[in-house]
Amino acid sequence: MDIDHLIPAPSTIRPPTADQNAPTPDPNRLTAATTLHTAPGTEPLAPLLRGTIGAATGLALPDAGDAGDAGGIVLRLDPGIPGGPEAYRLSTDRSVQDVAVLIEGATPAGVFRGIQTFRQLLGPEAFRRAPLRGGQDWPVPRVTIEDSPRFGWRGLMLDVSRHFMPKDGVLRYLDLIAAHKLNVFHFHLTDDQGWRIEIKRYPRLTDVGAWRSRTKWGHRASPLWDEKPHGGYYTQDDIREIVAYAAERHIRVVPEIDIPGHSQAAIAAYPELGNTDVIDTASLSVWDTWGVNPNVLAPTDNTLRFYEGVLEEVLDLFPEDVSPFIHIGGDECPKEQWQKSDVAQERIRELGLAGENELQSWIIRHFDTWLSARGRRLIGWDEILEGGLAPGAAVSSWRGYGAGIAAAEAGHDVVMCPEQYVYLDHRQAGGAQEPVPIGFVRTLEDVYRFEPVPPRLGPEAAAHVLGTQANVWTEVMENQSRVDYQVFPRLAAFAEVAWSELPAPAERDFADFERRMSAHYKRLDALGVDYRPPTGPLPWQQRPGVVGRPIEGAPPNR
Numbered sequence: 001m002d003i004d005h006l007i008p009a010p011s012t013i014r015p016p017t018a019d020q021n022a023p024t025p026d027p028n029r030l031t032a033a034t035t036l037h038t039a040p041g042t043e044p045l046a047p048l049l050r051g052t053i054g055a056a057t058g059l060a061l062p063d064a065g066d067a068g069d070a071g072g073i074v075l076r077l078d079p080g081i082p083g084g085p086e087a088y089r090l091s092t093d094r095s096v097q098d099v100a101v102l103i104e105g106a107t108p109a110g111v112f113r114g115i116q117t118f119r120q121l122l123g124p125e126a127f128r129r130a131p132l133r134g135g136q137d138w139p140v141p142r143v144t145i146e147d148s149p150r151f152g153w154r155g156l157m158l159d160v161s162r163h164f165m166p167k168d169g170v171l172r173y174l175d176l177i178a179a180h181k182l183n184v185f186h187f188h189l190t191d192d193q194g195w196r197i198e199i200k201r202y203p204r205l206t207d208v209g210a211w212r213s214r215t216k217w218g219h220r221a222s223p224l225w226d227e228k229p230h231g232g233y234y235t236q237d238d239i240r241e242i243v244a245y246a247a248e249r250h251i252r253v254v255p256e257i258d259i260p261g262h263s264q265a266a267i268a269a270y271p272e273l274g275n276t277d278v279i280d281t282a283s284l285s286v287w288d289t290w291g292v293n294p295n296v297l298a299p300t301d302n303t304l305r306f307y308e309g310v311l312e313e314v315l316d317l318f319p320e321d322v323s324p325f326i327h328i329g330g331d332e333c334p335k336e337q338w339q340k341s342d343v344a345q346e347r348i349r350e351l352g353l354a355g356e357n358e359l360q361s362w363i364i365r366h367f368d369t370w371l372s373a374r375g376r377r378l379i380g381w382d383e384i385l386e387g388g389l390a391p392g393a394a395v396s397s398w399r400g401y402g403a404g405i406a407a408a409e410a411g412h413d414v415v416m417c418p419e420q421y422v423y424l425d426h427r428q429a430g431g432a433q434e435p436v437p438i439g440f441v442r443t444l445e446d447v448y449r450f451e452p453v454p455p456r457l458g459p460e461a462a463a464h465v466l467g468t469q470a471n472v473w474t475e476v477m478e479n480q481s482r483v484d485y486q487v488f489p490r491l492a493a494f495a496e497v498a499w500s501e502l503p504a505p506a507e508r509d510f511a512d513f514e515r516r517m518s519a520h521y522k523r524l525d526a527l528g529v530d531y532r533p534p535t536g537p538l539p540w541q542q543r544p545g546v547v548g549r550p551i552e553g554a555p556p557n558r
Helices: 045-057 108-121 167-179 236-248 264-269 301-317 336-340 342-351 356-372 402-409 444-448 480-487 490-499 510-527
Strands: 012-014 028-030 036-038 073-077 088-091 101-105 138-140 144-147 153-159 184-188 252-259 325-329 377-381 394-397 414-416 465-472
Touching (some): 088 108, 108 167, 153 490, 236 252, 252 301, 301 356, 325 356, 336 342, 342 356, 480 490
Parallel strands (some): 036 073, 153 184, 325 377, 394 414
Antiparallel strands (some): 012 144, 088 101
16 A cells, blocks of 8 residues: 555655554455445536546446445545645545545546545555456555645646657646646647647648658758658547546646747748748748757738737637636747848837837737737746736746746746746766757756745745746657656656645755655556656667667756
């Protein structure tokens, strides 16, 4: 039983109430007679519990009816639980209650987080899709856990543009992040290398923009190519299914439509979106390599109207209750074409702007106003600070802490995701065995010692840190297995950083976290996750001869 192997670590764990001189009480047991009672407000959680714990144990967990059952599982709401909307209390101590398992939450989201802890208590086999042995009773340790998250934004960004992940893979990742008590899925849907969301009024975005003829194999300096065409996209019904699936698991979805840079796929589909007075945009195709692309959107009224049309459909697909934030990218937008474009320079003069940075800021402010009028909030990468930022916009701070600190001190909400700590495409160890090694070495321990709130932030500015997010850029991750390898086990460490109240980084007990990971690796095995083993990559996980871009030394702490 895994009472002392929980990840993320809960706020408090209390052993059963009993005479200290008495023998340790026997555990509860889930049996074929165990029922499930859902109090008002928790009814939608019943199929989720039965679909995970019920499937793994082989127990039907029938409905107990209105009164509940002394031998059963009870889900109910208790708004008085301290710790915010995701707080929960899980008790399996029958000395203080008249049911076998009681999971209470401040809201249904809190009950759902409690169910994830309950699943861990049952052991790694509870993470399988079917029982390994029939007719088995399942022991449940007697314990009371009270728990709540440190941050309200605990996210994972998945890039499906560089390498497309089919819908079932996305749904699988929603299950994985839910199991780790993460609650935000940042869905990077558009980039130079592919447009992945159906927009009905602009069909060429997927007819043309979702496909490339070949793909660079390895880092952009590699001489190798995968000559197979690559692509794919999500239909609008696929998107609705993904959003509904996330909502059931109390995960918010942040769709990203990248502007004004990272847009060659869109320009390839609709050449008039590009700077036609500088280059022959009709000759562009969906980009087949990596890096920062010079082909950016033209700052024209036509471009603004086009992306308003895109976003109208995006807002319809991502309802406000699930997607209050819309990410518009805003990063890595080279200004050379604007500098050479008569159209762009005339717009700068017309608006009285100081230069190209303020021109980008004007575009961002336009969409901030547009989204705000429709009840949504704009969020973008930290480059959107350059040239001035609209008051209500939020910032994803990726180029270290500095931009996030500046944004928070200026009164903007911030999600901390500095690349030197939580870019999971960075390599996990040194040495030639790491597949397509990119960036700095960022070990499991490095991620565990990540602190989202810089100590030099004062209390007022620190209150603007909404939370934190790990990012997964998939240039060198050609399939789901490669994504798994880069994400796990480090996402488990990140999840604890985002959820648990931990001491200062140097004081964190990484040895204890490693001890708890011994059970968590078995959970990941049961879930079919192709994680990086602690001893290094397995032979089939390596990519010998494929060029990466390792950076030696410690990353800058900027």
